Amino acid sequence: MTDAIDYARYDRIRPIRWTGEALELLDQRKLPFATDYVTCTDSDAVAAAIHALAVRGAPAIGIAAAWGAVLAARDIEADDAAQAAERLEPALQRLNAARPTAVNLAWALARMRAALFRAQAGEGSDWRAALEAEARAIETEDLAANHAMGVLGASLIEAGSGVLTHCNTGSLATAGFGTALGVIRAGVAQGRVERVYAGETRPWNQGARLTVWELQEDGIDATLIADAAASHLMKGGGVQWVVVGADRICANGDVANKIGTYQLAIAARHHGVKFMVVAPSSTVDMDTASGDLIEIEERDPAELLAAGGSRTVAEGVQAWNPVFDVTPAALVDAIVTERGIVERPDLSGMQALFGR
Numbered sequence: 001m002t003d004a005i006d007y008a009r010y011d012r013i014r015p016i017r018w019t020g021e022a023l024e025l026l027d028q029r030k031l032p033f034a035t036d037y038v039t040c041t042d043s044d045a046v047a048a049a050i051h052a053l054a055v056r057g058a059p060a061i062g063i064a065a066a067w068g069a070v071l072a073a074r075d076i077e078a079d080d081a082a083q084a085a086e087r088l089e090p091a092l093q094r095l096n097a098a099r100p101t102a103v104n105l106a107w108a109l110a111r112m113r114a115a116l117f118r119a120q121a122g123e124g125s126d127w128r129a130a131l132e133a134e135a136r137a138i139e140t141e142d143l144a145a146n147h148a149m150g151v152l153g154a155s156l157i158e159a160g161s162g163v164l165t166h167c168n169t170g171s172l173a174t175a176g177f178g179t180a181l182g183v184i185r186a187g188v189a190q191g192r193v194e195r196v197y198a199g200e201t202r203p204w205n206q207g208a209r210l211t212v213w214e215l216q217e218d219g220i221d222a223t224l225i226a227d228a229a230a231s232h233l234m235k236g237g238g239v240q241w242v243v244v245g246a247d248r249i250c251a252n253g254d255v256a257n258k259i260g261t262y263q264l265a266i267a268a269r270h271h272g273v274k275f276m277v278v279a280p281s282s283t284v285d286m287d288t289a290s291g292d293l294i295e296i297e298e299r300d301p302a303e304l305l306a307a308g309g310s311r312t313v314a315e316g317v318q319a320w321n322p323v324f325d326v327t328p329a330a331l332v333d334a335i336v337t338e339r340g341i342v343e344r345p346d347l348s349g350m351q352a353l354f355g356r
């Protein structure tokens, strides 16, 4: 078993490209059959792309929002960083409102505000350059965090294991390599992960359209399952770990992630399958005490009423479409971040790694 991972192998998918003039976002609504980029030349276009899921995944929407702030800075005049901060605020608020659940969005925008504050305090007088440098740093640090988490998370997995993942947590959802998918990539490279299963992730099908495509691009064999097949898979001994990402991890270790994650955690505990959450520290929200306090995004019920653009449900039927759920900390075996691992998370374990 080797720890050497050829990261360059996983660099081909680039969901977020800054050209120096515009932000190009790989349109994830069209994958896997078309690789078109949406070109954003102002911050409201970035907010719209985040809301419409052209770009998605907690770290990726934080990175996109940071570049959105850089674009917003081009549309204002200001004498200094303090005035810029004031004039940028409406655009930052609109970016922040694009999606409510993933804390990475607010986290990235807070970093952009802090960069302006430092510019104001005289640490580099060019506040536009300071914003651009901060957006780049957010992206670079996310990639480094993913590489670190991949190896850390894989170290928990016994050689020859099967894993089940949910939603898409790969290069498409991050600056590259991925969170949960990074652990799977590292685990496959090291011979720890022998079988990979991905749930479809209805209704938007991130697992079916994105995750198995990413793995296919890597040459990693993966088996798609219907979301409803997960318990049956666990009962048969096909998987030893469920490995998922997160949109927000609370101070007590509760985890918000894609709808369906909670029922996977319940099924995993019932079958003696381990449950791992992999996320950068930018997803940890020590200001939110527990999962009950997280706003869960509800999207258009129309997403449930059709498949591939064709209506599948009788006219007049109503649907409810919450797109995230909260897994209680008690069902989580390990939270893996670039700072380290919290096993059997609770408030004191989270505080030991993240302070407060």
Ligand SMILES: CSC[C@@H](O)[C@@H](O)C(=O)COP(=O)(O)O
Binding pocket: 056, 057, 058, 059, 102, 166, 167, 168, 169, 170, 173, 174, 178, 179, 180, 206, 244, 245, 246, 247, 257, 258, 259, 323
């Ligand atoms: C590294 S991505 C982690 C999470 O953001 C992911 O699991 C997820 O729930 C994404 O939801 P999405 O609605 O596709 O943005």
